[in-house]
Each structure stands twice: as structure tokens, then as C-alpha cells.
Amino acid sequence: MTASTAARELLTGMTGREPEGIWSAPGRVNLIGEHTDYNEGFVLPFAIPHRTYAAVALRDDDRIRVASTFADEPVEVPLNELDELFPTAPDASPAVPEWSAYVLGIAWALRARQPDAPTPGVDIAIASDVPVGAGLSSSAAIEGAVASALNELWGLGLDPVALAQVGRRAENEAVGAPTGIMDQMASMLGRPDAATFLDCRTLETRSIPTGFTAAGLEVLVIDTQVSHAHSTGGYRERRESCERGAALLGIRSLRDASISDLPRAAEAMDEVTFRRVRHIVTENQRVLDTVAALTEQGPRAIGELLVASHASMRDDFEISAPELDVAVDTALAHGAIGARMTGGGFGGAAIALVAHDVVDRVTDAVTQAFADAGFTAPHIFAVSPSAGPHRDA
Ligand code: ADP
Ligand code: MG
Secondary structure, three states: OOHHHHHHHHHHHHHOOOOOEEEEEEEEEEEEOOOOHHHOOEEEEEEEEEEEEEEEEEOOOOEEEEEEOOOOOOEEEEHHHHHHHOOOOOOOOOOOOHHHHHHHHHHHHHHHHOOOOOOOOEEEEEEEOOOOOOOOOHHHHHHHHHHHHHHHHOOOOOOHHHHHHHHHHHHHHHHOOOOOOHHHHHHHOOEOOEEEEEEOOOOOEEEEEOOOOOOOEEEEEEEEEEEOOOHHHHHHHHHHHHHHHHHHHOOOOHHHOOHHHHHHHHHHOOHHHHHHHHHHHHHHHHHHHHHHHHHHOOHHHHHHHHHHHHHHHHHHOOOOOHHHHHHHHHHHHOOOOEEEEEOOOOEEEEEEEEEHHHHHHHHHHHHHHHHHHOOOOOEEEEEOOOOOOEEOO
16 A cells, blocks of 8 residues: 555544545655754755655644554644643653654644634644655655645645745754754755755755766665664764864854865864864865766766765764665675765665666675674665655645
């Protein structure tokens, strides 16, 4: 059964009625630009074919009820009590089951944004084929699907960037996850065969054709299925190093440093902080270089930038993991044009840019290398840059 059908059936089972419509939004993968978002730098993600579906029916009262194939039972609250549930206190868990806070948080953030709009009650059923917690942003997908549905059913007329901001607000303030806006922008602005360049300071975006499809290329996602225990602490430490580095350079954020500042940075700080800074500064440049290479030379020209990005994360930022290094090295040894870990690090997924005719060879080689190393078997699948949210039915 497709996820779209699963959402419809969950809704009809819950309400005995057909949905008004089914809306969906994609997950995303980051092609390049890692840990640059909170340094006000550049990222280049794209939306993937995997999507989350929200089947929605209007109610004749003022309540919101949400269900997911993911959860045992629906959660139902009066819409006008959302303001009592959210925002969730800092460092606390939401007062509702966490998964439902993604959905209820969207309703809350939309109503807060347009307090005068009439917002009739709704039943919402969610189903998804975006892997959860694999770094593919199932969270942005669920936010985007629900935000798109309610935007239309409530007649709010918000544009995709506004809906991305609503998604971020729900995730930050309702769920309580302190994330940037990259994931929501990548999902909301997805286009077939294009990546989204995002300037995380100005929120300027540009759609960058990747040319992957025309060149016969695919991006393999190699989900290592591991998440190392130090990931939360590691993330916080990296953020602090970046802030310290910027302070020592006398700049607002590392966005304001360039490669020519690195010799000065080496003098101004300890060796570890310097390497953290060097990753961010060079990674920002690699994002710009990737955009230029895609635009001027085509997708085969970005391989070396992907490889350099991985080396920088492994050696300077120190957020790789043995599984990610094996995935990248093996993919490259068996014909990938480029490969790198993607996402926050310490586990999660790597990506490899490969021609159609080596997909099987790379997949088999990585699977074998994981077995030889005694790692958990990876989950490997191909994605290509895909469309943003739309109404499916
Ligand atoms: P990811 O990298 O997949 O975005 P997150 O931790 O940011 O990981 O978001 C995953 C969370 O989003 C899940 O734990 C769940 O609470 C919520 N979520 C994602 N997809 C669904 C779904 N289909 N149904 C219910 N909740 C979902
Ligand atoms: Mg997420």
C-alpha cells in the first residue's frame, strides 16, 4: 500500500468519511554545506522522492484530531487550547505525545500567524515513506504536508517560504527541537532535478538545476543505521567551538570569515578551535564552488568538492564515524563520482553521486564492506531531486 493510500485509510477508519484532500511534502538530503547553517552560512539541500502524506477532513466543531500510522492512538484537543499547550517550556517535553506536537504545532503556529482567520476543526491522518531519524528530515516532511493542507483548507494564502517559517516555529517551540530552517526550506522549495541554495543569514534562496537526471546520475543514500551516543554533546560542543572561534576573530559569525582569514585564525586560537573554524570557512566556500560547478560545468564536476567536504568533516570537524568513512571510501573505490557523510554526523547517512550503471556495483560493495567490518547492514537507496509539497487528491 502506498503511504498516500495509508493516510486515506487511516482517516476514513477514524472518521467514517472521505478526506477533503490529501497533501504531501518531501524529505530532503543535504548535497553539501554541513554545520554551516548555525554559522549563518550556505547550504545546498534537495527534496527527495520520499514523502509524508496528510489526509484531512473538516469537522463541524472547533477541535483538531491527529492520527499517524506511526502511533497507537489519535490525539484530540480543542483548537483554542493549543495556546495553553504551546510554546513548550525550554528543556521540557511537549504536553502531548511528541509526534503529535509536530502536527498540532503547525496548527498552533498558523493560527498565531493569522489570528483573525477562521480555522474550522480538522481531522488529520498521517502516513509517510520518509525514513525517520536517518537524516532525511521526516520532521520537515510532516510539517510541510500539514502546513500545506491547513494553509489551503483554512484559506490562509501563505507562500512556501512563510510555510517553512511556520514549520520551523512548530519544531522549535512546540516540539522543542532547536533546529535551523534548512530542512523546511529544502522540503517546501523542492523542484525536480534542482537543489535549493540557501543563505542562512539572509534566507535568500536560489533554485540550482543539478543536471543529475540528464547526466544519468543518481544520489545513493547509504543509511548506516547507527547513531553514536555522543551525537547530542558533540553537536553542542561544535556549536560552542564555532561561537568561540568567531568571537576570537572579532566577527559576528563564521560566515564573516573567508579562506584568506585562516592564517590569522590559526594565530588567534587553540588548534582544535582552529580546525573547527577551518571546516566552516572552507565548507561555505565549497557550497559556493558547488553551485558554480553545477551551473558552469555540470554535475560530474562536483565530485571533488563532495570528497573534500567529507575529509573536512572527518579530520577538522571530527564528526564522522567509522561506518560513514567506510561508506564513503568504498563508494569512491567502486566508481562513485563523489561521496560524503551528510547531516549532523556521528552516524546517520552518507551520500554518493553515481552513474546509473554503477549503482548496483557500489551498493553491493558497500554492503559487503559493512559485513566485513562487522557493522550493522546499511540501508541503501537512490534518490533524485524532487518536487516540493503538493495536493495529491
Ligand atoms: P528526522 O531526521 O527524520 O527529521 P527528527 O528527530 O527531526 O528526525 O524527526 C523525527 C520525528 O518526527 C519522529 O520521532 C516523530 O516524532 C516525527 N515524525 C516524523 N514522521 C512522522 C510520521 N509519519 N508520523 C508521526 N510522527 C512523525
Ligand atoms: Mg528533523
